[in-house]
Amino acid sequence: MSATRELMFDHGQPSYSEVNTDIINALTTTTWRYWVTLGISAGAALLFFVAPWIYQIIVGVGAAGMNRNAMWGTYLSNFIFWIGLSHSGTLLSAVLHITQSDWRKSIYRSAEAMTLFSLMTAAMFVMVHVGRVWFVHWTFPFPNPMELWPNFRSPLMFDVMAIVTYLTASSVFIYMGSLPDFAAVRDRSTGLRRKVYAVMCFGWRGTAHEWHTLGWAYTFFAVLVIPLAVSVHSIVSWDFAMSTVPGLHHTIFAPYFVCGAIYSGTAGIVTVMWMLRKFMGFGRYIGQLHIDNLSKLLLVLSLIWTYINICENFSGWYSGTSFEYEAILYRIWEGPFWWLYWEMILFCAVVPLVLFSRRIRTNWNVMLVISILINIGMLTERFVIVASSLPRKFLPDVFGTYFPSLVEISITVGSFAIFTTLFLLFVKIFPAVSIYEVKETLNPLRKREAHS
Amino acid sequence: MTLLASFAHEDAALDAARALREKGVDGVDLYSPIPLHGAEEALGLGKSMVRVFALLGGILGAIGGFTLCVWTATRFILPTAGRAVIALPPYLLITYESTILLGTLMTLLGFFVVGRLPAWRDRTYRASSNVDRFVISVAGPGAPEAEEILRAAGAESIEREQSE
Amino acid sequence: MSTIRDKLREYRTAGYYTEFEYHWTMAVDLDRCTGCEACVVACQAENNLPIVGEKRMRQGREMKWIRIERYWDDSEYPNARLNFIPMLCQHCDEAPCEIACPVFATYHNQDGLNAQVYNRCIGTRTCAVYCPYEVRFFNWFTYTWDEPLEQQLNPDVTVREKGVMEKCTFCVQRINRAKDLARDEDRRVADGEAQPACAQACPTDAIVFGDRNDTDSAVSRKLEDPRAYEVLKELNTHPSVVYLKNARAPLAGEEDDGHHGDESESHASPVMWPDESSEAVA
Numbered sequence: 089m090s091a092t093r094e095l096m097f098d099h100g101q102p103s104y105s106e107v108n109t110d111i112i113n114a115l116t117t118t119t120w121r122y123w124v125t126l127g128i129s130a131g132a133a134l135l136f137f138v139a140p141w142i143y144q145i146i147v148g149v150g151a152a153g154m155n156r157n158a159m160w161g162t163y164l165s166n167f168i169f170w171i172g173l174s175h176s177g178t179l180l181s182a183v184l185h186i187t188q189s190d191w192r193k194s195i196y197r198s199a200e201a202m203t204l205f206s207l208m209t210a211a212m213f214v215m216v217h218v219g220r221v222w223f224v225h226w227t228f229p230f231p232n233p234m235e236l237w238p239n240f241r242s243p244l245m246f247d248v249m250a251i252v253t254y255l256t257a258s259s260v261f262i263y264m265g266s267l268p269d270f271a272a273v274r275d276r277s278t279g280l281r282r283k284v285y286a287v288m289c290f291g292w293r294g295t296a297h298e299w300h301t302l303g304w305a306y307t308f309f310a311v312l313v314i315p316l317a318v319s320v321h322s323i324v325s326w327d328f329a330m331s332t333v334p335g336l337h338h339t340i341f342a343p344y345f346v347c348g349a350i351y352s353g354t355a356g357i358v359t360v361m362w363m364l365r366k367f368m369g370f371g372r373y374i375g376q377l378h379i380d381n382l383s384k385l386l387l388v389l390s391l392i393w394t395y396i397n398i399c400e401n402f403s404g405w406y407s408g409t410s411f412e413y414e415a416i417l418y419r420i421w422e423g424p425f426w427w428l429y430w431e432m433i434l435f436c437a438v439v440p441l442v443l444f445s446r447r448i449r450t451n452w453n454v455m456l457v458i459s460i461l462i463n464i465g466m467l468t469e470r471f472v473i474v475a476s477s478l479p480r481k482f483l484p485d486v487f488g489t490y491f492p493s494l495v496e497i498s499i500t501v502g503s504f505a506i507f508t509t510l511f512l513l514f515v516k517i518f519p520a521v522s523i524y525e526v527k528e529t530l531n532p533l534r535k536r537e538a539h540s
Numbered sequence: 541m542t543l544l545a546s547f548a549h550e551d552a553a554l555d556a557a558r559a560l561r562e563k564g565v566d567g568v569d570l571y572s573p574i575p576l577h578g579a580e581e582a583l584g585l586g587k588s589m590v591r592v593f594a595l596l597g598g599i600l601g602a603i604g605g606f607t608l609c610v611w612t613a614t615r616f617i618l619p620t621a622g623r624a625v626i627a628l629p630p631y632l633l634i635t636y637e638s639t640i641l642l643g644t645l646m647t648l649l650g651f652f653v654v655g656r657l658p659a660w661r662d663r664t665y666r667a668s669s670n671v672d673r674f675v676i677s678v679a680g681p682g683a684p685e686a687e688e689i690l691r692a693a694g695a696e697s698i699e700r701e702q703s704e
Numbered sequence: 705m706s707t708i709r710d711k712l713r714e715y716r717t718a719g720y721y722t723e724f725e726y727h728w729t730m731a732v733d734l735d736r737c738t739g740c741e742a743c744v745v746a747c748q749a750e751n752n753l754p755i756v757g758e759k760r761m762r763q764g765r766e767m768k769w770i771r772i773e774r775y776w777d778d779s780e781y782p783n784a785r786l787n788f789i790p791m792l793c794q795h796c797d798e799a800p801c802e803i804a805c806p807v808f809a810t811y812h813n814q815d816g817l818n819a820q821v822y823n824r825c826i827g828t829r830t831c832a833v834y835c836p837y838e839v840r841f842f843n844w845f846t847y848t849w850d851e852p853l854e855q856q857l858n859p860d861v862t863v864r865e866k867g868v869m870e871k872c873t874f875c876v877q878r879i880n881r882a883k884d885l886a887r888d889e890d891r892r893v894a895d896g897e898a899q900p901a902c903a904q905a906c907p908t909d910a911i912v913f914g915d916r917n918d919t920d921s922a923v924s925r926k927l928e929d930p931r932a933y934e935v936l937k938e939l940n941t942h943p944s945v946v947y948l949k950n951a952r953a954p955l956a957g958e959e960d961d962g963h964h965g966d967e968s969e970s971h972a973s974p975v976m977w978p979d980e981s982s983e984a985v986a
Binding site: 147148149150154155156157159160217218219220221223224226227232234236238239241242243244245248327330331332333478481482483484485486488 | 760763764765766771773774775789791800803804805806807808823824825826827828829830832833834836837838840841842843844845846866867868869936939
């Protein structure tokens with residue numbers, strides 16, 4: 089019996105049937121508070137995201153604050169933020185699955201859901217960003233009405249392929265991992281819900297053969313998803329790094345973005361876990377061990393992130409080209425967004441240093457604040473990269489500035505509402521904590537040990 | 541006729557399954573709420589064929605992705621940015637992604653084919669095996685003699701069900 | 705077998721074309737440029753560029769395929785001089801913008817032109833971000849022309865809708881007309897036959913346009929000038945627009961600092977002629 093097995097549950101181990109009862113009840117019993125929250129967030133998504141977007145489609149992308157100097161704006165920086173947020177789900181579920189870390193088992197389902205939904209939100213931003221969204225399907229590999237295939241040499245096509253692959257792989261991953269749990273929900277429910285879950289679980293019975301096949305398939309999914317976690321954000325970073333823009337044309341961008349992505353994603357998981365504990369009553373399954381481990385991960389990532397940031401600024405200074413040097417100087421001191429840069433340093437590099445203290449690491453409420461601060465920092469990081477580099481490239485005559493318009497700010501706010509709405513729907517469709525994998529972390533039901 | 545024996549302990553269920561296998565009883569299946577380590581050898585399940593699907597998917601994806609790039613680029617030549625029409629670095633990235641994409645999809649297909657799912661018709665099973673019971677089913681002619689073995693292994697209850 | 709090897713070699717050639725059919729090139733003599741902006745107006749009329757209005761101009765959304773960049777030199781006030789560089793799409797042979805487009809809206813054609821195909825464009829704006837010269841313009845809105853201004857639209861040029869990227873085409877409609885005419889008469893386009901609107905409008909003949917493949921053309925002769933340089937050459941974009949540096953001559957009363965046609969200087973430091981400018985300053 090491993091030490092972690094004892095540490096996983098703060099209030100003693102539940103029995104097998106209690107696991108089913110707890111998790112499925114959280115799924116099936118819905119209070120009026122849930123409906124009110126869902127209504128508010130869906131309404132906010134419509135009001136702040138969909139409505140301004142429709143307005144923007146009608147008048148043109150000019151509704152946003154972008155101009156000739158800054159052709160990319162918050163839409164792109166938010167796209168990168170949301171893709172980044174999606175990364176830790178993969179890390180937790182795939183990497184920790186391969187390394188057989190048991191503590192992942194009660195939190196990975198929600199982390200995976202976060203992956204999927206932030207990826208969907210990111211995909212929405214691609215569509216919000218482009219000028220002619222009604223032709224956005226031309227980027228898919230099929231001959232468009234002009235009998236033209238997409239340009240596979242373009243970094244944006246790498247993006248399309250990476251996101252499509254990531255979306256497919258992570259949906260398959262979360263769905264396949266949930267099959268046995270859908271069967272468990274089916275068995276406890278009646279009426280329409282039973283019929284729906286009977287279809288959703290594909291007739292799962294839990295035979296040894298089925299477990300065996302799922303085990304193999306799941307390992308392959310995990311192995312296939314891990315390279316994606318590294319490649320997707322590298323590819324996104326090459327959208328920037330393949331340009332000639334000073335301040336973006338850095339080889340360090342791929343590791344910088346991957347590290348930042350996993351960083352913000354892990355912080356996002358901490359936030360989501362706090363919500364699950366608070367509002368879904370999963371405190372029994374998500375405890376001290378989880379927050380401690382996640383916080384250690386955050387600490388390591390923050391140190392790597394700080395190091396890469398120093399490297400980036402150093403290379404700007406060391407490059408010897410005036411363009412690069414001035415771009416860095418403009419970003420951190422001379423430009424209009426210098427305060428955002430230092431805010432990001434404060435939230436992402438300085439504040440996480442308190443995680444060296446174990447008392448802070450295991451305090452859920454403090455961790456909620458820190459995790460939110462980190463994600464605010466990461467959101468501004470992406471904004472600063474875009475908004476401070478593009479308006480000043482090479483020719484001083486066309487130097488300009490960029491500031492997001494009301495439409496852009498509204499859509500940014502609305503994207504959080506979209507994510508929340510999707511996540512609220514998720515917790516009522518999927519068991520938010522994996523039933524069978526939590527059971528695996530309990531003491532096994534063995535006759536011999538029970539007697540000893 | 542199908543025999544369904546329910547166990548409260550996983551080792552008891554595994555012992556029973558092993559004993560049935562030694563006696564040469566056919567049509568044995570084990571239902572459990574969690575994947576059981578040892579169920580593979582107890583029921584004689586080897587390496588799953590899913591891995592073949594995964595490998596095939598990966599190979600197909602790699603070849604397919606690269607071929608897609610080369611074929612589409614040479615079909616209508618539009619040179620860009622001083623690059624070659626067949627430019628290896630970008631095409632290898634696409635190949636990388638399509639390898640993973642097809643690998644995933646083929647693994648999914650493999651799971652369905654090998655696991656014989658989806659099966660939406662009514663099939664024999666006990667709902668308790670999704671909670672905390674380990675159920676062994678014996679279908680076909682071996683059922684009568686299996687009953688003793690199961691009882692000896694410590695089955696809580698044994699039910700009979702007319703199979704379809 | 706050898707054909708397959710030949711094909712492969714063809715497809716593996718960087719840039720695909722070993723030689724362009726015509727290599728359209730523009731030489732801009734900064735010595736002659738007075739900054740009158742006649743080229744800007746001519747371009748606007750020829751290519752159906754919308755007039756965006758004061759408000760959008762302030763937002764930085766003007767549409768000027770060619771613009772006159774103005775740089776003050778370092779000198780103190782009465783001697784301070786304004787230098788002009790007309791900036792337009794450089795039609796780079798290794799264009800950073802062409803990397804970006806996922807739908808082939810911008811590509812390199814057989815004439816060495818950086819072509820922009822409006823109906824393929826989906827408006828990702830990545831090309832504009834990648835362009836170091838910032839000469840790509842995005843249709844933030846669908847612009848309209850008030851009556852009767854729509855009557856003066858050039859029928860040879862598409863009117864672009866919202867969400868489409870556009871840029872200088874070297875007046876490809878004029879080039880194509882010249883090429884069609886030449887093909888009918890079974891000859892090559894003669895020098896000076898194809899002229900973009902800006903070159904045609906330039907009162908001082910500062911802009912010279914032609915085929916670089918033709919060694920006798922006016923533009924080829926301009927390229928041999930020691931003053932010739934490329935803007936942002938260090939980015940390795942191989943532009944098709946070549947600038948002729950403004951020869952630095954001392955103002956009246958100023959010491960000659962010996963910068964006559966100095967090739968080591970990468971950026972132009974153009975000035976006007978001494979007597980004219982001292983008059984202008986006075």
